[in-house]
Amino acid sequence: MExxxxxxxxxxxxxxxxxxVVLTGRGLxxxxxxxxxxxxxxxxxxxxxxxxxxxxxxxxFLTEIAPEYLALAAEVLRRAQGExxxxxxxxxxxxxxxxxxxxxxxVRQHIEVGYPLKAEVAHLYPNELxxxxxxxxxxxxxxxxxxxxxxxxxxxxxxxxxxFASDDLSRTVQMTAxxxxxxxxxxxxxxxxxxxxxxxxxxxxTHLRYFFVRxxxxxxxxENPESFTSTIRASFPQAYACAERVKALLELRLEKPITADExxxxxxxxxxxxxxx
Numbered sequence: 001m002e003x004x005x006x007x008x009x010x011x012x013x014x015x016x017x018x019x020x021v022v023l024t025g026r027g028l029x030x031x032x033x034x035x036x037x038x039x040x041x042x043x044x045x046x047x048x049x050x051x052x053x054x055x056x057x058x059x060x061f062l063t064e065i066a067p068e069y070l071a072l073a074a075e076v077l078r079r080a081q082g083e084x085x086x087x088x089x090x091x092x093x094x095x096x097x098x099x100x101x102x103x104x105x106x107v108r109q110h111i112e113v114g115y116p117l118k119a120e121v122a123h124l125y126p127n128e129l130x131x132x133x134x135x136x137x138x139x140x141x142x143x144x145x146x147x148x149x150x151x152x153x154x155x156x157x158x159x160x161x162x163x164f165a166s167d168d169l170s171r172t173v174q175m176t177a178x179x180x181x182x183x184x185x186x187x188x189x190x191x192x193x194x195x196x197x198x199x200x201x202x203x204x205x206t207h208l209r210y211f212f213v214r215x216x217x218x219x220x221x222x223e224n225p226e227s228f229t230s231t232i233r234a235s236f237p238q239a240y241a242c243a244e245r246v247k248a249l250l251e252l253r254l255e256k257p258i259t260a261d262e263x264x265x266x267x268x269x270x271x272x273x274x275x276x277x
């Protein structure tokens with residue numbers, strides 16, 4: 001393989017035969033230049049663009065995530081595939097690695113996060129939760145950071161979401177159309193067009209995908225205190241008003257009521273998305 005572009009010390013764009021791929025590995029891009037032969041011994045993972053992530057999106061995500069978390073996520077998924085009897089695509093690696101890296105960061109910064117769906121996940125997805133607990137143990141072993149046992153809840157939901165996304169093509173088509181309509185609401189609310197290919201937009205779409213999982217499972221978020229909702233509403237008034245409009249759209253299209261807590265988390269994502277230039 002030949003180096004086409006160096007993104008940073010750990011991520012490079014390369015030519016692999018007749019296709020472009022993004023390679024990751026500790027020190028892979030250090031002192032590398034366009035035209036160099038890739039040091040195969042340093043390559044940890046190869047990412048191929050697909051219908052959901054083009055080269056630019058892949059590179060944007062991968063430059064923000066340390067290679068060790070990408071490798072760790074890949075190992076978690078390899079083990080989970082065997083335990084759950086399913087196949088996870090490449091697209092699962094990045095969001096899981098992103099989650100694991102932030103879980104470790106939260107512990108190091110002494111930030112605690114609650115997961116109100118713990119009981120429901122244990123009841124509805126016992127196999128996924130069991131495998132996710134093994135994943136948490138692996139993360140502790142590899143990083144030396146004692147992440148909370150409850151981190152198994154969102155990891156289990158990553159597994160559930162992957163299966164959900166691959167089982168029903170018509171559902172994926174419906175979600176894609178609804179994503180477009182949601183961004184139309186955002187554009188109208190802020191009087192400008194949002195870049196649907198930005199990193200924050202991709203994170204927002206990921207949040208919506210998890211939201212669809214919760215709606216279909218009857219597990220919408222419902223446990224935040226009113227004081228938290230009031231604080232978010234006061235802190236991000238424009239984003240909150242926009243989230244309310246998105247709520248109206250979702251209720252119309254999904255024919256199900258959306259909880260106040262879901263609106264709060266929509267608000268947070270809209271606010272972050274609005275920071276994009």
